Amino acid sequence: MxxxxxxxxxxxxxxxxxxxxxxxxxxxxxxxxxxxxxxxxxxxxxxxxxxxxxxxxxxxxxxxxxxxxxxxxxxxxxxxxxxxxxxxxxxxxxxxxxxxxxxxxxSKDVTLPGRRPRVGHLHLLTILRQQIEDIFVSMGYAIEDDREIETDYYNFEALNIPEGHPARESQDTFYTTEGFALRSQTSTVQIRAMERHGAPIRIIAPGKVFRRDTPDMTHVPMFHQIEGLCVDKGITMAHLKGTVAEWLRRLFGKETRIRIRPSYFPFTEPSAEFDFSCFKCSGTGTFEAERCRPCKGSGWIELGGSGMVHPNVLRACNVDPQVYSGFAFGFGLERMCALMYSLDDIRLMFENDVRFLEQFR
Ligand SMILES: [Zn+2]
Known part of the structure; x- marks a missing residue:
């Protein structure tokens, strides 16, 4: 070798x-x-x-x-x-x-102790909606629910918003390919409810509405409105003011005051926006020696739109405006919730982060 x-x-x-x-x-x-x-x-x-x-x-x-x-x-x-x-x-x-x-x-270790399932609870929007529903039910109102996809007739025409009306553009409605609209306000339920039940009628209609808004801190393309409608013989603006003041007092306390300001909506005449005295600073604009946040120091919180139901709307539902009159109002639930819980960003309510939601039981 x-x-x-x-x-x-x-x-x-x-x-x-x-x-x-x-x-x-x-x-x-x-x-x-x-x-x-x-x-x-x-x-x-x-x-x-x-x-x-x-x-x-x-x-x-x-x-x-x-x-x-x-x-x-x-x-x-x-x-x-x-x-x-x-x-x-x-x-x-x-x-x-x-x-x-x-x-x-x-693989599973059968000797490990089990995990306790987390108990869920209602969403903060649902809690507030139910509180408001309870108030209106106690005031003799029925709760009305209806479809979220509507025809052009119910979303616009019957609400006194004819073709070419500027309100159609400003609402930035979502349309389906078949030409149906995702309802841009819960006022559609007024029409359907009056068609079904006629007058007299007292309803509130809570539900989702859709607008082509880009999501930011104060806008989301889907949010909730609560619509109220009361039609009977001899209904006046005074009934509107009294009703809005009453439900807000039941929600925020006896001292709550309201004010109405002239406005314009196609489906009401006259129209008014309504504000209520701030629940945090009792309308003083100051809370704990600082400028109050929910009312931005003004003492008033703008909440929604209202007015006397337009005679054209009553006619569209076969209710005779010579015999009946009525008022309607509507407001956004998310905005109200954001004010009540001091939330800066309404998108928090839709992100479904359990750590956020758990704070509101
Ligand atoms: Zn305030």
Whole structure:
């Protein structure tokens, strides 16, 4: 045997030493198995990589005498292949052990204690809506519900908003491809309820409305309105004012005052916007020696629109405006909720983050 072949054998012996060390490793848990794989990779780099002992042996070939050259090359190749096969097999084995440990870790541990299910509660908008509904029911009003996708007739025409009326544009309505509108106000329910029940009638209609607004701190494309309608013989603005003042007093306290300001809506004549004295500062504009936040220091909070039902609207529902008159009002629930709970951003109410919602039980 030539000297060179002896160096090849020596290189293999060095590998075997490392290999014995690897075989002594325990693989009884994931950590140990991962350590085994790391050790194996080190062995591979050391013995078969570019700077390994076998690679330098291959470079010796040119120095071996011609008669021994073939035998030497064959011996080096044989040992190198043996090393590579051993490493490949071991790698496959260790990797399968690792994946078994990982699978076992992911499977259910029946000895762990159970997790208590979280108990839900009503959304803050629902809580406020129910409070307002209860107040109106106690005042003799019925709760009316109706569809959210409407025809052009119910969303505009019957509400005295004919084709070409500027109010149609300002409302920025969503339309379906078939030409239906997502209702832009709950006033549509006034029409449907009067068609169904005729006069006299006293209803409130809470529900979703849709407008093409880009969401920001004070706008969302879907929000809730509560609409009120009262039609009977001899109904006047005084009844409107008394009713709005009464339900706000029941919600915010006996001292609550209201004021109405002239306004314009196509479906009421005359029309008015209504404000109520701030629930936080009792209308003084100052709370704890600071400018009151909900009313921005004015003492008044603007809430909604109202007015006497337009005779054209009554006619559209086959109610005779010579016999009957009525008032209607509407306001946004999200805005009211935001004021009551001092929320700067109404989008919080729709993000459904449980940490936020849990504060309002
Ligand atoms: Zn205030």
């Amino acid at each position: 030539t000297e060179e072949i002896l160096t090849a054998k020596k290189a293999y012996e060095l590998f075997e030493k490392d290999w014995d060390n690897l075989k002594d490793l325990n693989l009884t848990n994931l950590e140990e198995a991962e350590f085994g794989l790391k050790t194996l990779i080190e062995i591979r780099n050391k013995h078969t990589g570019k700077k390994s002992s076998f690679s330098s042996l291959m470079k010796l070939i040119g120095q071996v005498s011609p008669e021994d050259r073939i035998a030497f090359a064959q011996e080096v190749q044989k040992l190198k292949t043996r090393v590579e096969i051993a490493i490949d097999l071991a790698e496959r084995e260790i990797k399968s052990v690792i994946s078994e440990f990982k699978a076992a870790q992911e």
